[in-house]
Amino acid sequence: MAAAGSAVGLGNIWKFPYTAGQSGGGAFVAIYLFFVIFIGFSVMLTEFTIGRRTERSAVGAFKSTDRRWSFVGVLGVVTGLLIMGFYPVVGGWSLAYVFKIGGGLLSEPAAISDSFGSFITNPIQPLMWMGAYLLLNIVIVMRGISGGIEKAGKILMPILFIMLIVVSIKGLSLPGASAGLEFLFKPDFSEVDSGVILAALGQAFFSLSLGMGCMITYGSYLKKKENLVQTTGMVVAMDTGVAILAGVAMFPAMFAFGIEPAAGPGLVFVVVPQLFAEMGGAGTMFALLFFVGLSVAALTSSISLLEVVVSYLIDEKKMSRIGAVLSASVVMAFLCIFASLSLGGVGPTIFDTGAFDVFDLLTDKVFLAVGGMLICIFAGWRLNKQDLKDEITNQGDKPFALFELWYALVKYVIPVAIAIVAIAGIYGGFT
Numbered sequence: 001m002a003a004a005g006s007a008v009g010l011g012n013i014w015k016f017p018y019t020a021g022q023s024g025g026g027a028f029v030a031i032y033l034f035f036v037i038f039i040g041f042s043v044m045l046t047e048f049t050i051g052r053r054t055e056r057s058a059v060g061a062f063k064s065t066d067r068r069w070s071f072v073g074v075l076g077v078v079t080g081l082l083i084m085g086f087y088p089v090v091g092g093w094s095l096a097y098v099f100k101i102g103g104g105l106l107s108e109p110a111a112i113s114d115s116f117g118s119f120i121t122n123p124i125q126p127l128m129w130m131g132a133y134l135l136l137n138i139v140i141v142m143r144g145i146s147g148g149i150e151k152a153g154k155i156l157m158p159i160l161f162i163m164l165i166v167v168s169i170k171g172l173s174l175p176g177a178s179a180g181l182e183f184l185f186k187p188d189f190s191e192v193d194s195g196v197i198l199a200a201l202g203q204a205f206f207s208l209s210l211g212m213g214c215m216i217t218y219g220s221y222l223k224k225k226e227n228l229v230q231t232t233g234m235v236v237a238m239d240t241g242v243a244i245l246a247g248v249a250m251f252p253a254m255f256a257f258g259i260e261p262a263a264g265p266g267l268v269f270v271v272v273p274q275l276f277a278e279m280g281g282a283g284t285m286f287a288l289l290f291f292v293g294l295s296v297a298a299l300t301s302s303i304s305l306l307e308v309v310v311s312y313l314i315d316e317k318k319m320s321r322i323g324a325v326l327s328a329s330v331v332m333a334f335l336c337i338f339a340s341l342s343l344g345g346v347g348p349t350i351f352d353t354g355a356f357d358v359f360d361l362l363t364d365k366v367f368l369a370v371g372g373m374l375i376c377i378f379a380g381w382r383l384n385k386q387d388l389k390d391e392i393t394n395q396g397d398k399p400f401a402l403f404e405l406w407y408a409l410v411k412y413v414i415p416v417a418i419a420i421v422a423i424a425g426i427y428g429g430f431t
């Protein structure tokens with residue numbers, strides 16, 4: 001459940017719909033699903049296996065096998081730091097929306113879209129919400145009470161799921177909605193280029209929390225009698241199910257409302273409130289539940305990111321928990337300030353790209369994929385095949401019929417596939 005909490009977050013409900021919208025819809029979704037099944041599943045199983053085998057978190061897992069491989073763990077820590085350079089900005093938006101909806105945002109449906117635009121480009125307001133969101137993370141990780149928030153997640157995530165179904169039904173009932181389903185599920189491969197393929201790979205890694213050792217850490221907590229293949233299957237299915245449902249919740253409504261699919265990062269903050277606004281009084285209640293659920297889903301993901309950095313500082317740099325949390329979050333807050341301001345056009349740019357987009361692009365399109373590739377190379381070429389088999393099958397107790405296929409994928413196919421997709425996508429200029 002904790003691993004599912006890490007996986008299901010803003011990546012599914014905020015990032016997936018708008019990335020699908022910007023990347024042409026159906027073809028992107030088809031390629032994403034292909035990567036989830038053939039790469040995501042295998043990489044997650046690999047991370048769980050390494051974690052449970054070594055009983056250590058990311059850096060320690062590599063270091064205990066071979067010091068020369070510690071850099072893969074360190075790369076994961078850097079990635080976690082960078083993702084936390086923009087994730088809390090969006091987490092802050094989600095928190096803000098709980099209060100905005102409580103304050104009557106839905107009473108003026110026509111103003112919802114403009115209100116989002118002026119909110120995120122305002123220099124001060126989003127920073128305060130980001131600060132509040134980061135503070136929640138700090139308190140939870142500092143007191144080591146992630147268990148508490150995960151318990152909250154167990155109640156609120158199903159509620160979020162139900163809200164997504166409510167939104168979907170409402171969206172599908174609007175005139176012109178079927179065009180949205182067509183956009184999402186009818187692939188048109190003629191528009192696919194290397195950038196779309198890399199975006200789909202990045203989305204798969206980001207959404208499943210792969211490529212930075214997060215799932216190695218969760219694997220280290222898994223009991224020896226747990227069935228790794230089944231656990232992987234459940235987490236992958238839940239995560240992907242929520243992402244697709246978020247797509248079904250948003251695209252039909254967008255087409256009905258005449259919103260551009262490529263509208264960008266604001267989608268969930270514009271489409272969902274507009275839909276709830278159409279429902280009258282109950283809509284406000286539903287919208288509140290939706291954004292509370294989204295905030296908690298975001299929290300269970302970001303604490304897993306913060307925890308990767310914190311456990312590195314505690315284990316390898318011998319810091320106290322409080323010192324580790326504070327120093328990690330000072331760096332994160334600093335990065336987030338740049339990220340948030342960049343949306344209002346303030347601050348430095350690289351190749352005309354602001355800090356928010358730089359952190360986002362670098363992490364999901366480069367660091368996570370490269371991290372995943374290195375994790376596979378490590379498992380395939382540095383670890384012993386029989387050891388892996390023993391770990392996955394619980395010493396032969398739980399046979400895994402597809403073991404040979406998984407091993408071949410991890411050892412040969414996935415590293416080569418990621419290298420090709422990443423190089424072609426980066427060469428194509430991320431577009």
Ligand code: PHE
Pocket residue numbers: 006007008009010011012083205206207208209210212214301302304305
């Ligand atoms: N999977 C999380 C989400 O979808 C984000 C995340 C990425 C968390 C990498 C941990 C590690 O929101």
